[in-house]
Amino acid sequence: MKNLIENSSSIVIVSHKNPDGDAIGSSLALFNYLKKIKKQSTVILPDSFPAYYNWLCGSDGILIADKQMEKSKQEIANAELIFCLDFNDLTRLGELGPFVEKAKAVKVMIDHHQNPKDFAGFKLHRANACSTAQLIYEFIESNGHKELVDEFIGECIYTGLITDSGSFKYSSVESKTHLIAADLIDRGLNHTKVHELIFDQNNLSRLHLLGYALGKIQVLDNYPVAFMVLSSKDLKQFNFSKGDTEGLVNYCLSIKGVEVAAFLKEDAGIVKMSFRSKGIIRVNDFASKYFSGGGHINAAGGRSELPIDQAVIQFTQSIKLFLND
Numbered sequence: 001m002k003n004l005i006e007n008s009s010s011i012v013i014v015s016h017k018n019p020d021g022d023a024i025g026s027s028l029a030l031f032n033y034l035k036k037i038k039k040q041s042t043v044i045l046p047d048s049f050p051a052y053y054n055w056l057c058g059s060d061g062i063l064i065a066d067k068q069m070e071k072s073k074q075e076i077a078n079a080e081l082i083f084c085l086d087f088n089d090l091t092r093l094g095e096l097g098p099f100v101e102k103a104k105a106v107k108v109m110i111d112h113h114q115n116p117k118d119f120a121g122f123k124l125h126r127a128n129a130c131s132t133a134q135l136i137y138e139f140i141e142s143n144g145h146k147e148l149v150d151e152f153i154g155e156c157i158y159t160g161l162i163t164d165s166g167s168f169k170y171s172s173v174e175s176k177t178h179l180i181a182a183d184l185i186d187r188g189l190n191h192t193k194v195h196e197l198i199f200d201q202n203n204l205s206r207l208h209l210l211g212y213a214l215g216k217i218q219v220l221d222n223y224p225v226a227f228m229v230l231s232s233k234d235l236k237q238f239n240f241s242k243g244d245t246e247g248l249v250n251y252c253l254s255i256k257g258v259e260v261a262a263f264l265k266e267d268a269g270i271v272k273m274s275f276r277s278k279g280i281i282r283v284n285d286f287a288s289k290y291f292s293g294g295g296h297i298n299a300a301g302g303r304s305e306l307p308i309d310q311a312v313i314q315f316t317q318s319i320k321l322f323l324n325d
């Protein structure tokens with residue numbers, strides 16, 4: 001892999017649509033690492049990311065494909081090496097997917113989602129890793145370059161670690177995850193600063209949206225299921241902007257006795273759904289069986305084309321069926 005990087009003169013890093021902290025953190029960690037070994041690369045994301053990540057080192061140079069489509073396609077077509085981070089199915093790239101598929105570049109997938117598709121020449125895949133950011137750290141480590149990890153690369157890796165693990169809470173966290181965090185702190189990371197810059201960036205309308213959403217949580221009778229629903233009218237009323245509803249679903253899961261949580265959001269004519277679960281309940285199977293989705297065992301997503309009211313009924317009926325099985 002070291003040789004492959006060494007011999008590639010144009011490198012592109014891509015990650016998935018609706019980029020989250022792990023997509024952005026792992027992409028920028030790799031970008032900044034490559035820079036340290038004197039390799040220029042371009043990070044391309046299908047669409048924009050929440051503003052509370054725009055302090056990460058290198059974020060100002062990210063190409064947002066839906067704003068700069070021609071340039072993005074050109075970079076992908078010209079690349080000799082394409083890193084595909086935090087996804088394993090090219091449909092996660094939206095419109096960019098077919099261009100990456102037919103690109104002449106060698107593709108390297110670094111990812112931790114279940115059921116990887118077979119489009120990459122090289123795979124660094126571990127479904128039980130807590131984040132792609134952890135895999136990037138391990139990648140740098142396996143190249144013998146741990147000493148190159150500085151405060152800024154550390155911030156990128158740490159961002160992926162905490163946003164994908166509920167700040168070290170989920171079962172995907174290993175002792176290794178904590179050892180990595182400890183090493184990052186030894187290398188200059190200010191972890192408090194990172195938490196504040198990501199999680200303490202609320203504006204009043206977001207908190208009012210949160211209050212409104214919490215008021216709408218419902219628990220299914222006789223099932224360990226809680227869910228909340230926001231219509232596009234609700235979102236408009238609270239000046240919704242990207243990232244405002246991130247993490248909302250977890251409030252449903254915090255109710256005593258609840259083991260499955262869902263968040264249904266009306267978005268551009270469809271209903272997007274986030275699912276969370278505890279223990280052995282596989283919401284990725286649920287999402288793929290009923291809502292053309294997928295993800296991890298305890299965190300997954302899906303969608304419905306039905307109007308929101310009907311999508312809610314579709315959800316409550318199918319989760320009952322799923323849990324009865």
Ligand SMILES: [Mn+2]
Pocket residue numbers: 022023086112130131132164
């Ligand atoms: Mn991830």
